[in-house]
Amino acid sequence: MALEKLTIFPENGEPIEARFNPEAYQLKKAVQLAEINIPGLDWPVVQFVRGQNESISFELFFDTTEHGMVEGAQDVRELTGKVHALMRVDGDTHAPPRCLLYWGEADKLFSFGTTISPWCVLETVAEEFNLFSPSGVPLRAKQNVTFRAAWTIEEQLRETPRHTANRTRLRTLERGETLSHLAGRVYGNPGAWRLIAEANDVEDPLAVEPGTELEIPRAAFGGQTR
Numbered sequence: 001m002a003l004e005k006l007t008i009f010p011e012n013g014e015p016i017e018a019r020f021n022p023e024a025y026q027l028k029k030a031v032q033l034a035e036i037n038i039p040g041l042d043w044p045v046v047q048f049v050r051g052q053n054e055s056i057s058f059e060l061f062f063d064t065t066e067h068g069m070v071e072g073a074q075d076v077r078e079l080t081g082k083v084h085a086l087m088r089v090d091g092d093t094h095a096p097p098r099c100l101l102y103w104g105e106a107d108k109l110f111s112f113g114t115t116i117s118p119w120c121v122l123e124t125v126a127e128e129f130n131l132f133s134p135s136g137v138p139l140r141a142k143q144n145v146t147f148r149a150a151w152t153i154e155e156q157l158r159e160t161p162r163h164t165a166n167r168t169r170l171r172t173l174e175r176g177e178t179l180s181h182l183a184g185r186v187y188g189n190p191g192a193w194r195l196i197a198e199a200n201d202v203e204d205p206l207a208v209e210p211g212t213e214l215e216i217p218r219a220a221f222g223g224q225t226r
Helices: 078-087 153-159 179-186 191-199
Strands: 004-008 018-028 032-036 043-053 055-063 099-103 122-130 140-151 168-172 215-217
Touching: 004 078, 018 078, 055 078, 055 122, 078 122, 078 140, 099 122, 168 179, 179 191, 179 215, 191 215
Parallel strands: none
Antiparallel strands: 004 018, 004 099, 018 055, 032 043, 055 140, 122 140, 168 215
8 A cells, every 4th residue: 555645744844745644643632630539429429520631543654765776865963854854832821823734636635533722732743764865864763653633722612612611519417417328318328428518628527517518529420419
């Protein structure tokens, strides 16, 4: 199968062209979760913390020989060095430049698993030189690169507007009732009283006065109040 060209367009810079084998690339996406330990429960409550950016990893191929002829061939590091430069800090933005990836024809934008933003930044480069001139100049190289999606705050909020979620209920502590009793009433588990105490900044659970209105947080990922 013939290799197609991959072109990297830095936000402020000259395009970088390489050879790209579309049979080998990896897409990765993850979220960060936290576990909240509640006494008396068989498993900790899973709490979503934040999403993590998607990343794409693939192999770039550079060759400066002409039909295998090494005489007079260009030092391939002049090409691979342009890719390395994508991790250098830009003096104006104080960060490495964002990039667009085009594979094949000019109108074929290589995007991540979502279509929110095609912009990305180069995260890692690992390269291998495997052909040299008689004087030791490298002429052929492979680069394993990882690009990470780089969305701006404005792009994310435009794609997924944030609305205040109704994740709490209000309950009034009845006379003769403790936080453990209340947790048993709303969660079905008296040992979950710490969730209520933490949500209401209660330091002494035995000192809460009857008639106090308390927020009852919903447990994450399927835990429902009653």
